[in-house]
Amino acid sequence: MIPIKIQCGCGQKYAFDVEPVNGQMSHTVACPVCGMDGTPAANEIIAQTLTTQSQTAPAPSRMTQPSPLPTRSGPSTAVPLRPAQAPKVSGKYNLGLGILGAIIGAGVGVGAMYGFFSISGFRFPLLGVGIGLLTGAGARILAKGSDVTLGAISGLIALLAVLGTLYLMYGTFPAFNIVSVIVSVYVAYRVAAK
Numbered sequence: 001m002i003p004i005k006i007q008c009g010c011g012q013k014y015a016f017d018v019e020p021v022n023g024q025m026s027h028t029v030a031c032p033v034c035g036m037d038g039t040p041a042a043n044e045i046i047a048q049t050l051t052t053q054s055q056t057a058p059a060p061s062r063m064t065q066p067s068p069l070p071t072r073s074g075p076s077t078a079v080p081l082r083p084a085q086a087p088k089v090s091g092k093y094n095l096g097l098g099i100l101g102a103i104i105g106a107g108v109g110v111g112a113m114y115g116f117f118s119i120s121g122f123r124f125p126l127l128g129v130g131i132g133l134l135t136g137a138g139a140r141i142l143a144k145g146s147d148v149t150l151g152a153i154s155g156l157i158a159l160l161a162v163l164g165t166l167y168l169m170y171g172t173f174p175a176f177n178i179v180s181v182i183v184s185v186y187v188a189y190r191v192a193a194k
Helices: 039-056 095-120 125-143 148-170 175-193
Strands: 002-007 013-018
Touching (some): 002 039, 095 148, 095 175, 125 148, 125 175, 148 175
Antiparallel strands (some): 002 013
């Protein structure tokens, strides 16, 4: 058996043992996260291992013949070495566009919240949750994916947007609105990071 360790293009590392047939994989293997075919990479590792073994192995005796080794068929069970850290992607991920989307979403949310206050004269601080939702959604849509960094940046942008809007509405920051601010930041983070 030859131990094979592969790092996929998506960043996922996985490992398995294989008994090669004619110096190659006897079956296909795929990344457990993205499903990309890892057979060519495994064949390359097998070739390198067999070359190294043949250079370092002593010459076999004339009197003995190696016994045939059993082979396995069917798909390999790949075991991930660590969880994937790559962003969740639905296209070409772009953090810069995600930040722009968060700013645009926050701007739309601020406009809606302050517009509601201007038209109705009613202060409804929990509309800050809407700012968080629009901030996170704008970030996720323009970034074409999500990750923890984008979530943290979206949360910060939502924090600033809600604080600014509450200041515009009250002329100061009332302490009882802290719940609205916290929920807004949490919503923006969760939407952009998941």
